[in-house]
Amino acid sequence: MEHTATPAHRAEAWRSRAEPLEATYPGIGSIVDQPVFAPISRRELMTAVNIAAPDLGLKPSTVLIVDAxxxxxxxxxxxxxxxxxxxxxLLTIYAANNTLCFRAKGVTERQLRRHIQxxxxxxxxxxxxxxxxxRFPIMRGGKVVGAFGLDLSxxxxxxxxxxxxxxxxxxxQEELRGLKAQILKLGAACQALQLTDASKQFVESLRKVTRRARLTITEAKHLLERLLSLAGHSPAPVENPQSDPRDQNSSETNSPTAKPRTDVAPRPTKPAHTTASDGRNVRHKKTEEPDPKKAIHPPDPRAWTSLTTISALxxxxxxxxxxxxxxAYDLGQMLRVSRDFTTEAIATHGLHHVLKAMDRLATRAEGISAPRAYLRHLLTHADMR
Structure with a gap:
């Protein structure tokens, strides 16, 4: 008597062949029991784990075990x-502890067990x-179909x-980096204002506060708001605190409503011919001979206000x-440029060109990861000359 194999019979036969694996080895890691997910490369996954490790509650040593x-x-x-x-x-790792310890840069087995937990x-x-x-694999037909070990599903x-x-x-992190740059820049500008002792102490402590590893965005925004309030309510610095009486007399004389003064004696006129010292004690200094090994750059007549960012700070x-x-040295430290590099740049390119390059670097400091290389590019560029 012949029996016809219907689809239901074939499905039942397939189930009967698959059941022994599950019944014989309960709790193993097998391909048929793994969940479905979108494929991802190990490099992309490790990059995400490295960045998000604090949010996952993982320390760098535990991330190293994940990599292994x-x-x-x-x-x-x-x-x-x-x-x-x-x-x-198969996502179940059945490697021995020795192998995992070796791939995790030589951690001990005790440390490995703690990180796995x-x-x-x-x-x-x-x-x-x-x-x-x-931990060991389950073989079938010469292939690994399951394993006892550590399931990474x-x-x-x-x-x-x-x-x-x-x-x-x-x-x-990018937002916090921009806030720190704004805080340092505005703090440097506030140092030139007339502040109270408490405000001055607050401004001086900003560099130390911004270096804290646990500084949050909320705290940085609070610092920036306080700096903006200081900059908006503090008086501008006084350039010449001591006024000259002669300037006051001159302004009164030039005023259209000023009356002629009769109580001021006329100033004696200077003789046409004056002595070499003009009545002053002149200390003659020996002129230093130029060093032929160092480049000499004449002073630049351009105004200080042309350096917009530096003149604001x-x-x-x-x-x-x-x-x-x-x-230049102070600004170089703010821009993460070493003092030795600033000295070499001044000796090679001149002080004005260095300040001009730093001024351009300061306007783009937030988006530049290698300020020293960028400053070298600016100094050697034709537009900086």
Whole structure:
């Protein structure tokens, strides 16, 4: 008697062949039981885990264990190329502790067990323990179909959530970096104002506060608002606190409503011929001979106000080259440029060109990751000459 194999019979036969694996090895990590998720490369996943580690409650040492576990996944094609992690590959790691410790830069087995427990408590890992606690693969037809070990399915299922956490943290870090730059710039400008002792102490402590690793965006915004209130309500610095009586007399004389004064004696006129010293004690200094090894740059006649950013931070125009160099060194520290590089740049390109390049760098400081290289480019560029 012949029996016809209907689709229902074939499905029943398939189920009967698949059931023994589940019934014989309960609780193992197998491909058929893994959840479905979008494929992702190990590099992208590790980048997101590194950035979002504080939000996941992971320390850098625990992130190193995650990297070691991901390195055990079969993410190589037959040609040796890197392929993304997908649900079609076994996500249960059955490598021994020695292997994992070696790939985790030499941590001890005790540290490894502690970090695995942290990952399990964070919901990023599931234990698939055998009866004796050992990790080993389950083979069928010469292929690995399951394993007892550490299942990374929870980590892979949450990879979109982790990437979103990393994106939000990156945005927050960029916003905080911009707020810190504004605080430092406005704080430097407030130092030239007439402030109370408490306000002056607050402005001087800004550099130390902005270096705190746990400074939040809310705290940075509060500092910026307080600086803006100081800058808006504080009087501008007095350039010449001591007035000259002769200037007052001159202004009264030039006024259209001023009356002629009779109580002021006429000033004696100077003789046509004066002595070499003109009545002053002149101290003659020996002229220094120029060093042929150093480049000599004549003083630039352009006004201090042409350096818009620097003149806003330092309203008082320097009267000597020493004062201008001190401003260049101070601004270089604010822009993360070393003192040695600033000295070399001044000796090579001249003080004015260095200040002009720093002025342009200060206007774009928030978006420049390598200020020293950018400053070197500005100094060697033709437009800076």
């Amino acid at each position: 576990l991901l390195s055990c996944l079969p993410c190589r094609s037959s040609a040796g190329a890197e392929i993304p992690v997908s649900p079609t590959m 942290i990952l399990e408590e964070a919901g990023l890992l599931t234990r698939r323990d055998s009866a004796n606690g050992k 929870p980590l892979l299922v949450r990879h979109r959530e982790i990437q979103e956490l990393a994106r939000l943290r990156t945005q927050a 330092y309203p008082t125009e320097p009267t000597t080259s020493r004062e201008a160099a001190a401003i």
